[in-house]
Amino acid sequence: MATQNYELMVIFTPVLAEDDFKGAQKKFADFIKENGGEIAHLNPWGLRSLAYPIEKKTTGLYWVCEFNAPTELIAKLELQMNRDENVMRHMVNKLDKHAVAYNLKKRNKNAEATA
Template sequence: MQNYELMVIFTPVLSEDEFKTVQKKYTSFIAENGGEVVHENPWGLRSLAFPIRKKTTGLYWVAEYKAPSDFNEKLKIQLLRDEQSMRHLIVKLDKYAVEHNEKRRNGAFSTPKDKVEA
């Protein structure tokens, strides 16, 4: 099983409940196909660098998961069929990226906001 990171930009017209539902939909899709979600991070509403489908904002969601390599094609097809998904990006993580993400989740890296408060 390989490590991957998925970033999806969903349409901004989703309500908070619909956004959570679509996150659970893809989390369960990964689990049903032999994968395992390691970590997920909903970024929420962000501005886009350029308009997509005449929209200037989008709901961002990032998930780190482990899955067989042939699973990504199924996931891409599912994301392309979903009208709520505007864009997606799947990145294969090497061992250094996995280690870095683990350290970041455990708070090994301080953020500029932490330095100001200290």
């Protein structure tokens, strides 16, 4: 079964407490792992302003997850996100080898800068 590299960005409702935000991240990361995916990198951006109001909210809790998984997982994952009332928006992008290499390079550069 072939796997693809993906990047998932989720905007959670800003009314979540810190523990709830972490729990929501864990829920989707665990869902990916349980369905044959492998997490490459997790990046909680935290509270950010939205470009336009969504459901009368001007901010959202952003979370980015880079993973590789079988193609069938994406439909299941999107169904789970559509059912979750804490998710305001989500987007899954398929990454080509150049995007994966760029993200890895960027992560390594950031790790060196903070070290």
